[in-house]
Amino acid sequence: MSIICIRKDFLAVFFLTVAIIAVSSVFAWTSYTETVDYKTERNRTILKSLFEERLRTLEKLTVDYSYWDDTIELALLNKDASWANNNIGNYILNAFGLANSYLIDHENVTVFSFGNRHESRLKKVQSSSKYHNALKETVRQLRTSPAASGFFHEIEDRIFLVAISALTYEERLGERTNNEKAVLVLLKEVTEKNLNDISNGFEISGLTYSDNSKKNAIGVHIVEGAQKPSIYFTQENSFWKNSAHVLIPLSLILLLLVFLARLALMRSNLSHHLNEELQSKNAELLQVNQNLENEIKEQIKEINQQKELAESANRKKSTFLSTVTHELKTPLNSIMGFSQMLHSNKQKNLNKTQLSWVEQILDSGSMLLLNINDLLEFSRIENADIKNTPETFLPREVFKECYDIINPLAKDKNIKISGVPETDRLLHVDRNKLKQILLNLIGNAVKYNERNGFVKFGCRGLGADKIELYIEDNGIGIPKEDLEHIFEPFYRVPNVASRIEGTGIGLSIVKNNIEIMNGEIRVASTEGEGTCFTVHLPAHNVDTQKEPHHFDI
Structure with missing residues (x-):
C-alpha cells in the first residue's frame, strides 16, 4: 500500500513538473521575443533622436x-x-566638421561655394523638393526672429544634414530688415566614423551604412522618402541571454519540485521526513542569511x-568650469582692451552713435567679466582652493570702484545710485x-x-x-518663503x-567670502517694496577722517 501511494505521488509530481516546464517554456519564449522587439525599437528611437538633435545644432549654427x-x-x-x-x-x-557651405543670392545664383564636390552636391540638394520647402520657410521667417530650416538628404549613399537660413541685415541699431532674400546653406556629412562613435557611445552594435548581407541587420529610415533604409545595426538574438530573467526562476521551480518529490518518496517514514524537512529549513535559513x-x-x-563616481564627476565639473572661464577670460580681456582704445577716440574719427555702440560693448563686457569671475570663484570654492589675502584700506575706495562699474548699467534703467560711506574706519580684509x-549685491539691486528706482549703499x-x-533698494523684493x-x-x-537672466551662484559666493573674512551677512526684504542686505566685518582701526566722503548721482 505504501509503495502504491509512493508511486501515485511520484507520478503526480512528474506530470506537474512536465506541465510547469511546458508553461514556463512558452512564457520564456514570449518574453524573449518581447525583449528583442523592445531593444530594436529602443535603438531606432535613439538613432532618430540623435540625428534630429544634430540637425537642430546645424540649424542654429x-x-x-x-x-x-x-x-x-x-x-x-x-x-x-x-x-x-x-x-x-x-x-x-x-x-565644425562640415562638408560644404554655400552663399546663394535671391536669384538662386551661387555667390560662394566651399568644400569637396560642392557643385555636384548642390545640384543634388537643389533637385529635392525638401530643399525648396525649406528655402520658402526660412525666407518667410521675420528678421526679428530668424530661424533656419533643415532636412536630411542622401548623397553618394551617405546621409547629409542640410540647413538653410536667410540672411538678415541691421540698417539701424536694433532694427533688422526683411528685404534680403539671400541664404546661407550648410551641409554636414554623417561619416562612418560618426556612426562608429554613436555605436560605441550608445551600445548599438554594428552601426553602418551597409547591411553586409547579415540576417540580423536591422534598417533605420533617416532620410524621409528614401526607398531603402539609410543605416543598419545588428541585434543580438541570443535566447539564453535575453531570457535569463525567466530561465532562472524556472530553474528554481524545478529544484523545488525535486525537493517535493524527495519528500513524497520519504512519506512512509514520518519522523525521518520531519527531520529532513527541519534540516532543509535550517539550510534555507542559513542560505537566506548568507x-x-x-x-x-x-x-x-x-x-x-x-x-566615487559622483566625486569624480564633481571634480571634472569644477575643472571644466575653471578651464572654460579661463579660456573665456583671455579673449574677453582683448575685447575690453580694444573697446577701451576705441572709446578713447584719439583719432576723433568716431561719431556719437559709434561711440554709444562702443559704450554698449564695454558695458556688456563688464557684466560678462563679472559673471566669469563668479564662475571662477565658485570653482575655487568647490575645489577648496580659496586664497584670502587681507590688506588694509578704506571702504570708500572700493565703493568708488564699484560705483564706476555699476553706474552705466543703472543709467540704462534710469536708476539712481548713491554711495554713502558714513565712517572711514579701516578694514583689513581681502580687497x-x-x-x-x-x-x-549692488548689481543684483x-x-x-x-x-526709475533707487539703490543706496554705504557703511557705518x-x-x-x-x-x-x-545695500538697500526699492525693487521687487524677495518672497518670504524664498x-x-x-x-x-x-x-x-x-x-x-x-x-x-542669472546663474544663481552670486549670493552663494558672497556668503562664502564673507565667512572667510570672519563676517556675517543678513537680509531683510518685503515683496513689492524692496530689499536690504547688511554685512558685518571686523574693524581694523578707529576713524581716520572726521568728515566722510559721499558720492551720489
Whole structure:
C-alpha cells in the first residue's frame, strides 16, 4: 500500500513538473521575443533622436553665421572672397566638421561655394523638393526672429544634414530688415566614423551604412522618402541571454519540485521526513542569511562606487568650469582692451552713435567679466582652493570702484545710485573679495529693480570693533518663503527666474567670502517694496577722517 501511494505521488509530481516546464517554456519564449522587439525599437528611437538633435545644432549654427551684417556687406555685396573663405568658407568647414557651405543670392545664383564636390552636391540638394520647402520657410521667417530650416538628404549613399537660413541685415541699431532674400546653406556629412562613435557611445552594435548581407541587420529610415533604409545595426538574438530573467526562476521551480518529490518518496517514514524537512529549513535559513549578507556587501560596494563616481564627476565639473572661464577670460580681456582704445577716440574719427555702440560693448563686457569671475570663484570654492589675502584700506575706495562699474548699467534703467560711506574706519580684509561681494549685491539691486528706482549703499560704524556695510533698494523684493534659500548654490527665486537672466551662484559666493573674512551677512526684504542686505566685518582701526566722503548721482 505504501509503495502504491509512493508511486501515485511520484507520478503526480512528474506530470506537474512536465506541465510547469511546458508553461514556463512558452512564457520564456514570449518574453524573449518581447525583449528583442523592445531593444530594436529602443535603438531606432535613439538613432532618430540623435540625428534630429544634430540637425537642430546645424540649424542654429547656420542662423548664427547668417545673422552677421558682414556676411551681407562683405560676402554678398562686395564678394570679398578672402573674407568669405575665412568666415563662412574653409574656416567654418574645418571648425565644425562640415562638408560644404554655400552663399546663394535671391536669384538662386551661387555667390560662394566651399568644400569637396560642392557643385555636384548642390545640384543634388537643389533637385529635392525638401530643399525648396525649406528655402520658402526660412525666407518667410521675420528678421526679428530668424530661424533656419533643415532636412536630411542622401548623397553618394551617405546621409547629409542640410540647413538653410536667410540672411538678415541691421540698417539701424536694433532694427533688422526683411528685404534680403539671400541664404546661407550648410551641409554636414554623417561619416562612418560618426556612426562608429554613436555605436560605441550608445551600445548599438554594428552601426553602418551597409547591411553586409547579415540576417540580423536591422534598417533605420533617416532620410524621409528614401526607398531603402539609410543605416543598419545588428541585434543580438541570443535566447539564453535575453531570457535569463525567466530561465532562472524556472530553474528554481524545478529544484523545488525535486525537493517535493524527495519528500513524497520519504512519506512512509514520518519522523525521518520531519527531520529532513527541519534540516532543509535550517539550510534555507542559513542560505537566506548568507544571501542577505552578500546583498548588503554588494550594496555597500555599489554605494561606495557611486560615491566615487559622483566625486569624480564633481571634480571634472569644477575643472571644466575653471578651464572654460579661463579660456573665456583671455579673449574677453582683448575685447575690453580694444573697446577701451576705441572709446578713447584719439583719432576723433568716431561719431556719437559709434561711440554709444562702443559704450554698449564695454558695458556688456563688464557684466560678462563679472559673471566669469563668479564662475571662477565658485570653482575655487568647490575645489577648496580659496586664497584670502587681507590688506588694509578704506571702504570708500572700493565703493568708488564699484560705483564706476555699476553706474552705466543703472543709467540704462534710469536708476539712481548713491554711495554713502558714513565712517572711514579701516578694514583689513581681502580687497578683491570685498569688491566682488559689493559688485554682486549692488548689481543684483540694479538687475531686480524697476525703472526709475533707487539703490543706496554705504557703511557705518557698529560698536567699537565692527563696520556695517549695507545695500538697500526699492525693487521687487524677495518672497518670504524664498529668503532661507537664496544663499544656496544655483537657487533662483521662481517668480523671477523665467523673466530675468542669472546663474544663481552670486549670493552663494558672497556668503562664502564673507565667512572667510570672519563676517556675517543678513537680509531683510518685503515683496513689492524692496530689499536690504547688511554685512558685518571686523574693524581694523578707529576713524581716520572726521568728515566722510559721499558720492551720489
